[in-house]
């Protein structure tokens with residue numbers, strides 16, 4: 001059975017032209033999208049990458065107590081998703097302490113409790129958008145600071161252009177802890193057709209229709225873009241912006257789900273080499 005990943009290398013061919021990232025270099029080493037022979041192998045892969053995403057968040061300093069949650073949809077049971085356990089540091093998440101929950105927030109597998117506030121947001125998005133397979137959320141320093149401004153990122157760099165016309169600002173229910181289902185539905189509505197959201201007075205969220213690797217990398221990228229935007233704004237000098245046409249071109253070429261997945265491979269390889277307890 002093929003992996004549930006629909007935006008692979010073929011997505012790099014646009015208008016008959018091959019992207020610069022297309023691996024047209026036969027015989028040379030290049031990351032390849034996985035293919036699975038059965039759901040159990042697929043599930044194991046997803047759980048391992050979810051742990052990798054949590055460890056990457058720890059490396060980036062994205063922890064804030066027990067706040068922050070990452071989810072990935074189960075490959076066999078789309079009404080279930082895997083997530084990090086409540087009140088476990090991102091650096092201590094491992095395959096054996098992940099939990100699996102349904103859309104009502106019932107833990108159906110695992111020994112740990114679930115973060116209810118996180119469940120409300122993620123479950124609503126996963127339920128409304130069946131194509132979204134993974135989500136990330138954390139209370140990061142720069143993303144949360146930038147979120148207080150209630151404005152979108154500007155295309156100040158090629159990297160920021162990856163989010164051009166591909167993220168939203170959610171102002172409703174701003175600053176109120178997201179424990180109500182109503183708040184979750186507003187976030188879910190906002191995620192129509194975009195990969196990221198800036199939740200005013202709260203933090204950042206990313207969603208992927210491709211993989212947890214893509215969701216995690218674009219979260220890291222979004223936090224970095226917020227930091228850069230704040231640094232530029234602090235100069236008091238208006239930055240030169242990438243034009244809308246060029247920003248769209250850059251987004252299509254370096255802001256895709258596949259490119260997010262590809263970026264994450266470098267992080268994954270480093271984690272595999274240095275943190276073997278991920279697989280415990």
Ligand SMILES: [Zn+2]
Nearest residue numbers: 067068139203
């Ligand atoms: Zn939160």
